[in-house]
Amino acid sequence: MCGVVGYIGNREVSGVLVDGLKRLEYRGYDSCGVAIIDEGQPKIFRSVGRIGTLEEKIRQTNPTNGSVKCGIGHTRWATHGRPSEINSHPHRDCTGRFYVAHNGIIENYLYLKHRLMAEGHVFATETDTEVLPHLIEAYYEGDLEGAVRRALEDVEGVYGIVVVSSEGDGRQIVAARNGPPLVVGMGSGENFVASDVPALLPYTRSVVFLQDGQIAVVSSDSVQIKNSQGECMRQPPETINWTAEMAEKEGYAHFMLKEIHEQPRAIRDTLRGRIGADDTVTVGRELGKADFLAGVERLQIVGMGTSLHAAQVGKFMIESLARVPVEVDNASEFRYRDPIITPKSLVIGISQSGETADTLAAMKEAREKGARLLSICNVVGSQAARQSDAVLYTHAGPEIGVASTKAFITQLTALYLLALELAQLRRTLPQHEIQRHVRELRDVPDQIRKILDGSQSIAQLAERFWQYSDFLYLGRGINCPIAMEGALKLKEISYIHAEGYAAGEMKHGPIALIDAEMPVVVLAPRDTVYRKTMGNVEEVKVRDGIVIAVATEGDCEIGQKADHTVYIPEAGSFVNPILTTIPLQLFAYHIAVLRECDVDKPRNLAKSVTVE
Numbered sequence: 295m296c297g298v299v300g301y302i303g304n305r306e307v308s309g310v311l312v313d314g315l316k317r318l319e320y321r322g323y324d325s326c327g328v329a330i331i332d333e334g335q336p337k338i339f340r341s342v343g344r345i346g347t348l349e350e351k352i353r354q355t356n357p358t359n360g361s362v363k364c365g366i367g368h369t370r371w372a373t374h375g376r377p378s379e380i381n382s383h384p385h386r387d388c389t390g391r392f393y394v395a396h397n398g399i400i401e402n403y404l405y406l407k408h409r410l411m412a413e414g415h416v417f418a419t420e421t422d423t424e425v426l427p428h429l430i431e432a433y434y435e436g437d438l439e440g441a442v443r444r445a446l447e448d449v450e451g452v453y454g455i456v457v458v459s460s461e462g463d464g465r466q467i468v469a470a471r472n473g474p475p476l477v478v479g480m481g482s483g484e485n486f487v488a489s490d491v492p493a494l495l496p497y498t499r500s501v502v503f504l505q506d507g508q509i510a511v512v513s514s515d516s517v518q519i520k521n522s523q524g525e526c527m528r529q530p531p532e533t534i535n536w537t538a539e540m541a542e543k544e545g546y547a548h549f550m551l552k553e554i555h556e557q558p559r560a561i562r563d564t565l566r567g568r569i570g571a572d573d574t575v576t577v578g579r580e581l582g583k584a585d586f587l588a589g590v591e592r593l594q595i596v597g598m599g600t601s602l603h604a605a606q607v608g609k610f611m612i613e614s615l616a617r618v619p620v621e622v623d624n625a626s627e628f629r630y631r632d633p634i635i636t637p638k639s640l641v642i643g644i645s646q647s648g649e650t651a652d653t654l655a656a657m658k659e660a661r662e663k664g665a666r667l668l669s670i671c672n673v674v675g676s677q678a679a680r681q682s683d684a685v686l687y688t689h690a691g692p693e694i695g696v697a698s699t700k701a702f703i704t705q706l707t708a709l710y711l712l713a714l715e716l717a718q719l720r721r722t723l724p725q726h727e728i729q730r731h732v733r734e735l736r737d738v739p740d741q742i743r744k745i746l747d748g749s750q751s752i753a754q755l756a757e758r759f760w761q762y763s764d765f766l767y768l769g770r771g772i773n774c775p776i777a778m779e780g781a782l783k784l785k786e787i788s789y790i791h792a793e794g795y796a797a798g799e800m801k802h803g804p805i806a807l808i809d810a811e812m813p814v815v816v817l818a819p820r821d822t823v824y825r826k827t828m829g830n831v832e833e834v835k836v837r838d839g840i841v842i843a844v845a846t847e848g849d850c851e852i853g854q855k856a857d858h859t860v861y862i863p864e865a866g867s868f869v870n871p872i873l874t875t876i877p878l879q880l881f882a883y884h885i886a887v888l889r890e891c892d893v894d895k896p897r898n899l900a901k902s903v904t905v906e
């Protein structure tokens with residue numbers, strides 16, 4: 295939620311800031327702004343809506359003249375104060391000398407605001423953030439870093455901030471983190487700060503991830519990382535292996551479509567190096583601790599949204615293959631229900647971003663109760679990765695579309711690998727069975743490619759259904775979470791009401807909804823619960839419902855019963871949920887396009903939910 299950027303160097307600063315904001319726009323997109331310090335002169339540009347509007351506003355002036363240029367920018371997902379130009383960041387103090395862009399929430403802002411107002415400060419906005427520049431103004435004694443440090447001592451809440459000032463020579467950015475991520479990009483004669491790596495990719499791949507409590511003091515030729523006591527820390531830069539192209543649309547109409555098409559590649563990358571020549575699984579070695587998984591008696595998986603759906607599929611995989619009991623919780627519920635965790639519990643946090651506030655808090659809660667922590671995560675260096683004992687990275691590459699697609703598919707792949715690793719360790723499956731599963735996994739990229747090659751039929755289906763206003767999605771067993779995921783994809787990008795249910799639930803209520811206006815998407819691959827699912831198809835049909843089935847190639851029976859059938863290649867029962875997901879992603883995508891929705895940036899959403 296919200297993206298911040300900072301730049302100091304010789305480039306045209308507004309261009310770098312706007313470019314960075316465009317690359318972070320998926321983090322929030324209701325308003326945006328930049329503040330530039332040019333030879334000691336502050337200039338601020340803000341606008342409601344998308345970055346393009348801000349860019350146009352800046353283009354109408356000639357923002358910078360000086361040689362070394364410095365500035366900060368922000369793209370907002372509103373929490374305190376409605377989206378408006380005045381509430382857009384960066385925010386400033388009374389004197390116009392201090393500028394702050396902030397991602398997070400200052401929880402005690404009302405108290406601080408009243409205190410500062412009593413001291414004579416004048417507030418211009420409804421935001422929580424505005425207390426920060428005023429506090430910095432109050433504490434400034436010729437040292438920006440010192441003033442920021444003192445201001446943050448007064449603050450309760452979470453923040454990733456970048457601060458610039460026209461005081462001194464104005465050639466410094468101070469960045470601080472407590473919660474929301476911040477990454478410093480190291481250049482030559484220039485340096486960068488951003489909420490997320492994609493903003494930095496065109497300029498540098500050498501980065502330092504700030505840790506909670508750290509402050510970075512950034513000039514054009516130096517970066518000092520300091521701890522909360524102000525002591526300098528030696529933190530060597532890491533090299534990111536993502537490229538700038540990976541964060542571009544590369545000719546696709548939307549990031550979401552590109553990311554759907556990248557799924558075969560993403561799965562290959564997630565499998566790479568994790569399968570031995572003899573078709574065994576080598577994930578355990580990667581996790582770095584021989585006994586990390588061995589003594590586990592109970593697994594608890596937490597996540598939110600799409601990552602929660604991956605967790606629910608993972609439960610089927612792990613319980614069935616490795617015979618370990620698995621509990622799955624919505625992370626925001628887990629942390630408040632006093633869960634039972636023992637030292638033999640392994641808690642797995644699943645998160646694409648690795649920065650979802652609820653998931654991080656659930657992991658922290660589990661740690662405090664003595665659990666070991668594993669994260670399944672897509673972003674190297676993210677908070678989830680850092681707070682875990684071990685990380686199983688999904689190598690999906692940067693996911694920019696707000697609706698998660700390739701990250702989900704790689705999460706399922708990683709969970710399948712983990713289930714097989716546990717099965718190997720616990721000897722719950724004979725070697726030849728493990729090898730059979732591994733071969734099935736290897737086939738998945740080609741099977742997805744086949745579905746994508748036939749995606750025209752799904753686009754046609756979308757043309758038939760884009761004007762309907764309610765959908766039901768049904769699935770059984772391991773495909774039940776996929777029904778939920780399909781419904782989530784449709785509702786979040788097309789704003790159509792859609793519900794996902796366990797097919798067996800239908801008779802217990804949802805069946806009352808069924809009539810000729812209610813399309814029902816039924817996931818019915820040939821598996822052990824196929825017959826039961828067919829029963830649901832019959833029940834929908836006799837009530838005049840419309841059935842759109844996702845079924846296994848060659849299944850003529852369902853072809854005759856359903857109104858429309860989308861086929862997936864024949865596959866094993868743990869691969870089926872990966873394959874059934876693909877038509878649902880495409881269906882939601884095409885419907886959203888036909889309804890002229892902003893597919894990559896759906897209303898009210900943000901890619902990373904870094905506040906509770």
Ligand code: F6R
Binds near residue numbers: 648782783
């Ligand atoms: C839906 C979606 C969200 C995320 C959820 C968790 O398409 O993207 O539901 O899955 O906000 O995000 P991560 O995985 O980053 O923790």
